[in-house]
Amino acid sequence: MTYVLGRVKAWNNAMTAFSKRADPWSQTVHLLEAMPVDIARTAPSQKTARAESAFLERLTRDWNRTHPHHSDDRLPFPQAIVRVIERPSSATALVYWSDPGTCHYGYQGWRATTATAEGVCSLSGMPIHRGDQIYRPSQRDPKPQNASAMILAAAMPQNAEEMEVDLHD
Incomplete structure (x- = not known):
């Protein structure tokens, strides 16, 4: 983990120096080309994905319970x-x-x-x-x-x- 953090810090320092002398487009292209593969986000595990989904469902259900939406269901575009x-x-x-x-x-x-x-x-x-x-x-x-x-x-x-x-x- 220390190795990865050290590489990320070195990469960030290099990008800061580069950004002081390059235009925004060059910075963007350079960042995309130079991004280390090992810091890319990996897909969450199935257990994590299920937990996130359950949390979002509870959050949505609680929000809908405390903030009811009254609309005329006959209208196909009730808020238009x-x-x-x-x-x-x-x-x-x-x-x-x-x-x-x-x-x-x-x-x-x-x-x-x-x-x-x-x-x-x-x-x-x-x-x-x-x-x-x-x-x-x-x-x-x-x-x-x-x-x-x-x-x-x-x-x-x-x-x-x-x-x-x-x-x-």
């Missing part, structure tokens, strides 16, 4: 902030979408279509039934994280006065 920014045409809308659990789109294009499945309006929380007129995020590659989201056409603002203009509440 959704605002219509602009209506370029009657069949399209630009939507601000921010969900801390999945994604953030500052100016996401949405298109008018017909609902093919049951759901909940992301703007109003009203139920959506198959066949209702809705708006959905425009499909592109890669598929947006909120591709399953829907806004009822009846809940969609029709003019600038109905839209929320201040996105920085």
